[in-house]
Amino acid sequence: MREISQDELAANCGTRFASDERPSSEKLWVAIDGYVYDLTKFEKLHPGGKAVLRMVGGQECTKEFYALHNKSVLEKYHKRLCVGKLKDSEQNLTNFETSSAMSKEEEQESLASKVPFAEIPLLRPNWVRQPWWTDSHRDFLFDLRKKLSGIQEECEQIEKQGKYVPDELQEVLGKEWNLLSCLNGTSVMPIAQKLGLVLPGGLQPKEFDLFHEYIAHAEFGRRIPVGTRNGLAGGMAISLPAIAHFAGNMPEALREQIVADVLSGKKKSCLAVSEPQAGSDVANIITMAVKSKCGKYYIVNGIKKWITGGMNADYFVTAVRTGPVGSGMKGISLLLVDKSFGGVTLKHIKTSDAMAAATAWVYYDDVHVPVEYLMGQENKGFRCIVANFNHERWLICAGVVGSLRTILEDCFLWATQREVFGKALIQQPVIRQKLARMIGGLESLEAYMDSITYQMAHMDSFTQMIELGGPTAILKFQVTRVMTMISDEAVQIFGGRALTASGLGKNIEQMQRTFKFASILGGSEEIMADLGVRQAMAMFPQHARL
Ligand code: HEM
Structure with missing residues (x-):
């Protein structure tokens, strides 16, 4: 890539505040994050207008850029607009290389967020790995993340334009990626294995465990807007495991065909x-x-x-x-x-x-x-419904916890790059208090999720029904309480942008508009709290005294 000197950048400053009839020889260049971008033609298309670009023509404007855009904007336009690297720049160059040119480790590194608490402990470089995580979970997570980031924009458009999820997208998730199998979890894996499917990260269905499933729901929650997420997988993930598990009165071949058709995205x-x-x-x-x-x-x-x-x-x-x-x-x-x-x-x-x-x-x-x-x-269907409910509630929690990591990441980034009253938001103690509440809430949810997931993974299904109904209900209650708090704090940190459906605050806007779904679906928050305590009362030792 060509190196561009500070002088050459300064010489291509466009004509500030000039009319549209500028001579075409005048270039409008800016430098962001150590790269130089030619905005001469782009200024006419710029959603923020020409004037703002002309004000910073010929200059290094990283700070101004990140006050108004998130980094996905640069990722999208880099290839089209970049003309070189700025010589002697103090900025760290973002790696815009295509993944095919990277090693597996470099690619995984580029997909992991460096923002504190934006990733689960498994991905934190210096943290000791908890015993339930393996390399297969890591490979699974990164492959899934890469795939989902490839359809994220399409999903946002579907959501915005008020459309149903197209069949083709369902089939990509099913047939091409075998992701629908992962979202349906361990109960469909024997059928997935028979069908010869290979899961993200090269995983064999027989190796898939509940922690892979947890990752699948959390990554889905992190990347895909809630309405599209529900359309793609919401109905399926809470019904297909029940079909795989309980539809034993029909011929096995028929049951397997039904499950296979849904896993491939052909049917829903x-x-x-x-x-x-x-x-x-x-x-x-x-x-x-x-x-x-x-x-x-x-x-x-x-x-x-x-x-x-x-x-x-x-x-x-x-x-x-x-x-x-x-x-x-x-x-x-x-x-x-x-x-x-x-x-x-x-x-x-x-x-x-x-x-x-x-x-x-x-x-x-x-x-x-x-x-x-x-x-x-x-x-005797009530028993099946209850067993299915535990899984449904758990997967709702996994999706929420994933989406909250994105919210926390956005808040941390925004608080650091947004300057008001002469300093970054994060320099204000009141903002640090908000971040502390968000981090504390989310980290404790993660630990609670791990604990329940570990029990689900190791208990037989009958014991689970007796032991985990109450704790899972309390988990869901706690997840949606923390979500309510985080949504509230995030809105206050983002201000007007939290009420704007596009741009920097789009994830916060979506969260504050839709967070109540998780508090209602799969059993309302009050019912969850009540169920959890009633189950504890049922196990209360008769003669216990204070
Ligand atoms: C590579 C250079 C740039 C590209 C590709 C770009 C692209 C965009 C895009 C896609 C938007 C729509 C909002 C969004 O999706 O976030 C936008 C909005 C905007 N941009 Fe840029 N932009 C660039 C540089 C700049 C610079 C240097 C400034 C000013 C210093 C600027 C000021 C604005 C403003 C004021 C808005 C409207 C923000 C809002 O709606 O809140 N842009 N830009």
Whole structure:
């Protein structure tokens, strides 16, 4: 790359405040981060206008640039606009090399954030590795991060433009990357192994553990906006593990085909439990399933509401009442409803995240479901729902914890580069207090996540149901409480930019607009707190005294 002297830079200062009819020989160059950019043609296209660029023509303007843009802007335009390196610059050169020219270690290094607390302990250079992490988790994480950064912009556009997730993107995540397998977790891995899939980082499905799954949800939460995330994987990740695990009444080949079709992104599945009058109160659902006279079908009638991914789904894991009215949790069964059975109608629900989440009303009118599509045993579906809920709540937490790392990273960067009243924001004690609350909250969530994940990974499923329902509910309660605090603090740090859907504050804007989803979906915050304490009460030693 050509070296450009300070004098040559200064000579290409454009004509400040001149009219559009400047002679074409005049160049408008600026230096940012040690590189020189030719903005002569770009000034007409610059979203911030020409005047600001002309004011810094011929000058080093790194500080001015980062007060108004984030580094992804430079990453995007570097190749197009860069004309050389500034000689004797004091700036550290950002590495804009393409990943194909780097070694594996260099590439991983370039993908890891250096901002304090922006990464999990596994990626902190001088931290001792905790015993559950291995190199395979690291390779998995970086490969996934690289893949997701390749579709991040597309996902942001989908979210902004109010579209459903296109089938092609679903198939990229499924067929090309096998990421849908990772988001569905350990229960689909035996089928993924049979299909010969290889997971990100070259991982074999049989080597995949819950900590890989944790990384998958956290990285997804870090990169992909929440509505698109829910549309791509939200409905599926909470329904497909249940299909893989509980749909044992149907022929094995059929169950495996259904799972394989969803893993490849060809078909989609969702979980249909909540109803207009019974949101978190699952024991009181009223969608009815009655056996047909011939005994071959359940005939389903009822309505489901807030079904994530429902608009695009082919399969609906549906909670139904098979016991008498008023039978509570003892009269509930789970059915796998294939839309092609007929009688299923969908209507879109406009939510405050995005159209991309494809949230639906689902109407069942005399849907004939073959009896082999019963998941688990008749009237014992509540157990399956509870077991599935623990996984659902845990994965919601993993996604939130990942997204909070991005928020903390943005806040730290912004507080350091933003100058007001003559000094950087971070020089103000009040801002450092906010960062301390955010860091403390997030680090303790990470430790809680690790603890529950470790137990889930090593306990048998029956013990998990007894032991972990309460702690997982409290985890979700705590995650969404900390999220509420972090969203609030981040908005105060970013000011007006936190209310602006594009530019430097776009991640904060998205968080403050959508953070309530995690507090409601999968069981509301109050229900989580209550469940956690009630479960602890159930285990309370009878004669314990203070
Ligand atoms: C390589 C050089 C530059 C490129 C590629 C560039 C690109 C952009 C882009 C894409 C935006 C839209 C907002 C965003 O996505 O963040 C923007 C906004 C803006 N830019 Fe630049 N820019 C450059 C240099 C500069 C410089 C040197 C200044 C002034 C010192 C400047 C001032 C602004 C302003 C005032 C806005 C509007 C900010 C807002 O909406 O809050 N830009 N620029």
